[in-house]
Amino acid sequence: MTNLIPVLLAAADTSKMPSVGYGALIALVGFIFASLWIGALANRKTREGSFMTGFFLGNRGLGAWALALTATVQSGGTFMGFPSLVYTHGWIVALWIGGYIVVPITGFGILGKRLAQLSRRTEAITVPDLFRTRFGSPALGLVASLFILLYLSFMMFAQFKAGAIVMKTAWPGSGVLSVNEDQKPFALSEKDLVALSDDQVSAAVVEKLAPLVGHGFSTEREMTAQLKSLLSADEYTESKDRIVKRSKQLDRLYLYGLAIFSLTVVAYTLMGGFLAAVWTDMFQSVLMFFGVMVLLFASLHQAGGLDNATRTALKNTGPGYVYGPGYDDRFEGPKAAPNAKTAPRMAYDAAVPREFLPLSLALSFFCVWVWSGVGSPASLVRLMASQNTQVIRRSIYLLSVYNLGIYLPLIVICICGRALIPELPGQTDEIVPRMALLATADWPGGSLIAGMILAAPFGAVMSTVSSYLVVLSSGLVRDIYQRFIRPQATPGELRNAAYLSMIFVGAVAVAVNISPVAYLQAFIVFSATGSAATFLIPAIMACYWRRATVAGALAGMIGGASTVLSLYLLGILEKTPEQRIGQLTSFRPYYLCEVDPFVWGVLVSGLCSVLASLLTTPPDQKLISKMFDKELTA
Amino acid sequence: MSDNTDPVVRTGRREALIVVGIWLMAAAWSVTTSYRLGYNRPVEELKLIWGFPEWTFWGVAVPWVVCGVISWIFGALFVHDSHLGEELPEEADELGLGG
Numbered sequence: 001m002t003n004l005i006p007v008l009l010a011a012a013d014t015s016k017m018p019s020v021g022y023g024a025l026i027a028l029v030g031f032i033f034a035s036l037w038i039g040a041l042a043n044r045k046t047r048e049g050s051f052m053t054g055f056f057l058g059n060r061g062l063g064a065w066a067l068a069l070t071a072t073v074q075s076g077g078t079f080m081g082f083p084s085l086v087y088t089h090g091w092i093v094a095l096w097i098g099g100y101i102v103v104p105i106t107g108f109g110i111l112g113k114r115l116a117q118l119s120r121r122t123e124a125i126t127v128p129d130l131f132r133t134r135f136g137s138p139a140l141g142l143v144a145s146l147f148i149l150l151y152l153s154f155m156m157f158a159q160f161k162a163g164a165i166v167m168k169t170a171w172p173g174s175g176v177l178s179v180n181e182d183q184k185p186f187a188l189s190e191k192d193l194v195a196l197s198d199d200q201v202s203a204a205v206v207e208k209l210a211p212l213v214g215h216g217f218s219t220e221r222e223m224t225a226q227l228k229s230l231l232s233a234d235e236y237t238e239s240k241d242r243i244v245k246r247s248k249q250l251d252r253l254y255l256y257g258l259a260i261f262s263l264t265v266v267a268y269t270l271m272g273g274f275l276a277a278v279w280t281d282m283f284q285s286v287l288m289f290f291g292v293m294v295l296l297f298a299s300l301h302q303a304g305g306l307d308n309a310t311r312t313a314l315k316n317t318g319p320g321y322v323y324g325p326g327y328d329d330r331f332e333g334p335k336a337a338p339n340a341k342t343a344p345r346m347a348y349d350a351a352v353p354r355e356f357l358p359l360s361l362a363l364s365f366f367c368v369w370v371w372s373g374v375g376s377p378a379s380l381v382r383l384m385a386s387q388n389t390q391v392i393r394r395s396i397y398l399l400s401v402y403n404l405g406i407y408l409p410l411i412v413i414c415i416c417g418r419a420l421i422p423e424l425p426g427q428t429d430e431i432v433p434r435m436a437l438l439a440t441a442d443w444p445g446g447s448l449i450a451g452m453i454l455a456a457p458f459g460a461v462m463s464t465v466s467s468y469l470v471v472l473s474s475g476l477v478r479d480i481y482q483r484f485i486r487p488q489a490t491p492g493e494l495r496n497a498a499y500l501s502m503i504f505v506g507a508v509a510v511a512v513n514i515s516p517v518a519y520l521q522a523f524i525v526f527s528a529t530g531s532a533a534t535f536l537i538p539a540i541m542a543c544y545w546r547r548a549t550v551a552g553a554l555a556g557m558i559g560g561a562s563t564v565l566s567l568y569l570l571g572i573l574e575k576t577p578e579q580r581i582g583q584l585t586s587f588r589p590y591y592l593c594e595v596d597p598f599v600w601g602v603l604v605s606g607l608c609s610v611l612a613s614l615l616t617t618p619p620d621q622k623l624i625s626k627m628f629d630k631e632l633t634a
Numbered sequence: 635m636s637d638n639t640d641p642v643v644r645t646g647r648r649e650a651l652i653v654v655g656i657w658l659m660a661a662a663w664s665v666t667t668s669y670r671l672g673y674n675r676p677v678e679e680l681k682l683i684w685g686f687p688e689w690t691f692w693g694v695a696v697p698w699v700v701c702g703v704i705s706w707i708f709g710a711l712f713v714h715d716s717h718l719g720e721e722l723p724e725e726a727d728e729l730g731l732g733g
Contacts (some may be wrong), residue, residue, distance in 0.1 A: 091687050094694040095668045101694070101701040102653075102660045105708050109653040113713070114646035306685025319677035322687045324668065359669055366661040393713040400705035404698055412685075544647050629638040 023447025027455040028167065031284075032264045035462060038279045042272025051491050055273035055498060056125050056474040062385045064394030066278045067108075068402065084428040085583065086414035089328075089356040090313070090321030094411050096357050099369030104399035106370045112383050112392040114543040119384035121627060126471070127377045127535065128479045130384065134542045136623050137550040138483070143557060144535075145479035148377050149472060151531035153505070156468040159461050160262060160509040166458040167257030188212050192246045199246070201239045205231060209243065220244060258513055261462070266506040269466040270499055274385070274474075277466040284459030289405055291453040295432070296409040298439035299416035306412055312419035321418070325581075326356025354580045361582055364596035371602060372529055375536025378467055469502055476501040526568040526589075533560035533601030537609050545613070546624050552613030560605030564589075567597035649712050656708070660701055668693030 046054040053059055086093040118124075122133035127148060132141025193206050208230050223244060228236055268276050303309035313321055320327035357365075373379055386392055410432075417431045420438060424431060436453035443449065477497045482489055489497070537556040541548035570576045570590035579591050589597045672689030683691040 091690050092672075094690045095664070095672070098664045098668075098694050098697075099661070101664070101698045102657045102705075104702075104705045105653050106657055109708065109713065110650045113642055113649070117640070117642045117646075307682050308685075310682055310685050310687065314677070314680070322677070322680055323675055324673040324689070359665070359673070362665050362668070363661065366657075366665060370657055389713060393709045396705050396709040396713065400702040404702050408695060408698060544643065544650065625638070628640060628643050630640045 023449075023451035024454040025451070027448065027451030028458060031455045031459055031462075032260070034283065035264060035268045035276075035280045035459075036271075038283060039268025039271035039276040042275035042279055045275055046273050051495050051498075052125055052478065054275075055495075056470060056478065057381075057385045058273075058275040058278060060120070060385050061387050062278065062382065062391065063387060064391045064398055066282050067382060067386050067391055068104075068395035068398035081429070083410055083414045083417075083432045086411050087417055087424065087428045087431040089326035090317065090418070091310070091411070091415065092320075092324050092326035092357050094408070095324065095362050096365050097369065097407055097411075098362075099366040100403055100407055102370060103373050104396050104403060107373045107379065107399065108383070108392050108396050110374050111380070111539060111543055112386065112395075113389050115380065115383045115539070116386045116388075116392070118543060118627065121631075124384065126474045126478050127380050127384075128475065130380075131538065131542065131553060134627055135548075135550045135553055136620065140550050140553055141479060141483070143554060144538075145475045147531070147534050147557060147561060149475050151527040151534075152377070152468045152472050152475075153508075154527040155531075156465055156472065156505070157509050157512045159465045159468070160258065160513045163261035163265070163458060163461040163465065164254050164258035164513065166454070166461065167261055168253040188243070188246065196239075196243065196246055199242050201242055202235070205235050205239050205243075208235075255514070258510060261458075262506055262510050265462050265465050265469065266502055269469045270502055273498075274467075274470045277463060277470050278382070278385075280459070280466060281463035284456065284463050285402070287452065287459060288456045289402060291436075291456045292406055292409050292413070294449060295413050295436055295439060295453055299413045299420070299435055302439050303416035303419045306415070309412075309416040309419040313415050316418055316422040324362070325358050328354045328356070356582065358581050358594060360594040361591070361596060364599050367602070368529060368596055368598045371536055372532035372598060375532040375534075375539055377531055377535055378471060380535065380539060381471060469505060472505050473498050473501040476505075526565060529596070529598040530561055530564040530568075530601070533564045533598050533605060536560070536602055537605040541609055541613070546628055547613055547618060548609070549613045549616045549619050551616040552609040552611075555612035556605045556609030559608030560601045563604040564597045564601035567592060567600060645712075652708070652712060656701075656704060660697060664693050664697050667697075 042058075046058070048054060049059040082093070082097065085096070115130075118134060119130055122130050124130035124133060126145070128141045128144035131144045132138055188209060193209060196209070197203065197206050212226065212230070224240060227240060227243060231239075268280065272279070300306060300309070303312065310322060317327050383392075386395075413435055414431055417435045421431070421434060424434070433450075433454050436450040440447070440450045440453075477494060481497050481501075482494065486493070534557050537560060538553040541553060541556065568589045571588045576590040579588070579594065581591060581594060582588065582596075591597070592600055668689045670689075671692060672687065681688040686695055
């Protein structure tokens, strides 16, 4: 007995040290198992009806919680991209996200009821299904599915990367999240130097590498440039590869993360289909809500109240942090701030290099958030699955509370973050995880709470991926395989096709992400708004306009998509002068008249569909009557 | 337009228009208020309300709460319960997916 005590003490001691990492890992593992369990539950429920409606649409039985907390645009972005923007640009991001104040009603009140009805009348399982039957045109259905497959693939591939990165950061000892460390993907530690000597790298070279210990490099090229200057040409060519390989420790973790992430997501989505996607989404949304609440109070406490946080953050940055059009690091960084004391400096003047949110973009984003939430295929399909109008109404109630509890608190957390962590060069994406670690550091069991908060974005990414997986697989199986390749497929064949298509999509996503391609990111940026610009107007017409024709819907889709695509291409290929507005990204769109491409896309799409509809012969009255008139029930 | 139009189409269309109206008003209020109080201002005049910059408070935080209340009223008054149609007797059979 007595012999055990020192052992126990030692165990307690070591567990205290890296506890942060283990807390996150435990939470992640818990999350993975919870998701698999949910997948199994959903699997049982899915078996109740026919395979197709059950697997791809949850038997049209979504309740209020499931609908409210999953139907709107929430993804990994909410917990990584958005906080990073707040941290970088300051309070102005509140106005950027401002459109969300009406999303609960616009998301459900504009198309909800009618779309749920239409999906029943058309017996549609997928969005292309709905278009095909509503307009009586297989060609339209095919075009819609091609668009969806294209957009969703791009968006989903990016989410795989995000998932892998979260897993990587949760790895104990990855060092990425320990608050004082600034780890880049390529770095050498003392341990690596020892390992290099074991790799038969000459002692002279290892010695020359000593000054690099603790230095991080963002890219391989950056690192090799440094190596070139340290080593002689012979030494360089001889040992470069081995050194770079050693320094890539984090990338190995990234691959593990990618593997675990992909296996989990594909596994539970395979088991439970649409319901598994929706339920895990709901589960993580609820978890996230509590996580954000805890983090809100913890960070306010640490920062000494919001008043104090805002003022400290302002001191850490510059006037742009509290005013429009937003803070620009390069223009009024910490070194520029003292000027503000001597001369009254305007938050905005003609010489500001980058305006995050000029008036035109503020207006644009009021459209973007609202209407992309209405028109994106993933939201459309959720509405199609809703149980009844009561569910839609309750979803409005729920979501208005939920959104209020998520977005403003996240902004407050990140403002506190800027006060507590003045700088995070190149790693602003990590602000929420870092705040979680910082805020819970002194708490008993704090590491577990931090772990939960770390798991939140992981959950968000997972559920986003699984819902895309379902839509993609339903597109491949229902809209392509069943419609065009094998209409007489048996249920067993369809089931196999569904499973195969998911595994295939998952495998492609992994393959693409093993070494992410640069231009992929550009398409993701475009896909997010492009998909909504493609489907918004046709969906509205399908619901409410009797006179809408096939040509109209087709013109709307193509008009919207091509407008957004060309504006993005103009920007990405740098065919237009650089506009110093909006987010700083390497894939900027061209903001025609300083307005977001989405707005132009929707305008063009609306114009095209109305004109094309009016110029073509009116649709068949019998079809329209079936879609719009009272059902002839006995 | 025939009188035969399904009530869901009618109420749906009306509710959609109301929602669009709410959206327009929210956008107009939020953007003009934020612009008036939060753009082109010297930092010395920064006023905080509960720690929010004045423009965020009046332009985003308050409208957010107001819109929350409006959402509830809208839900209670307008989203009429209506019959969405039976769950299909089973399209499964028609497509040969039964079981």
